[in-house]
Amino acid sequence: MAMTAPPTTVDRVPVTRRRVRTIKVYWPVAEETLTAASAGDLDALRRDDSFAALLRVLESTPELGDFGVYGDVFEVAFGAEGFTVRPGARPSLGTVGGRFLSTTLAVTTYVDGTLDDDALAPVLARLVAAHPWEIPVLELSAPLDLVSRA
Template identity: 60%
Template sequence: MSTTTTSAARRRAVRAIKVYWPVSQQTLASVAAGDIAALEADPSLGELLHVLETSPEVGDFGLYTDVFEVGVGAEGFTAVHGATPALGAIGARALSPTLTFTTYIDARTTDDEVSWVLSRIMDAHPWEVPVIELSAPLDLVLRA
């Protein structure tokens, strides 16, 4: 007869912050292979990591801080007249190697504090039109 251990769960109300960040193909491949140093070696990413590290209200999981997830992918776009694209050309479809950073902020954080964090991320972002998502409050499920 086998016994099963179950962990009690608790929920914590948070908001997700998801940031799309352009990188070189080399950085994309290195991160996909699990090379954390590739994040720190990229000057643009270094700015984002600095914002996350110096924003105590972001990525707080109690026993762990500065928590974020990195997704590997690509973002497609077409720049229109008036744009100043860092990649691609006006009127042509382009594909940018992109890392997606997701972290969480407590749902009780004031709107002013959330805006301050988002402004810091936007100021560090290299794109002319940064893509940053802020979710409605949602529940994270944690061990009790």
């Protein structure tokens, strides 16, 4: 017969769930910005002209990153994006025919999962309009539950 452990205090912590969608956007930054931010210098993100445009959108769009007593919430993953520039492109980095590597931040934020398409469209349009790439890369998740303390 298997024995079960008695519930711990952690087992009794009340949790709440809310419906959200994640928006993940890949954003180019200067190599110096990537290095400084990975060392903990978050002000480096504001000093980077490209990333500062994203911060302005986050700060001026109340639907993005709303966690009640916390606002403009976003997460950053450090990385690089490789690509080949094909004929017809107007790249912000590189030249036609070349293969390039861009220092990039993958930025994830959240939006209310109950927003309908009409309410979500201007939020996504603001992100696309601020993005420096010819073809911005944004991922929008299906609605999911975000779990936190009650």
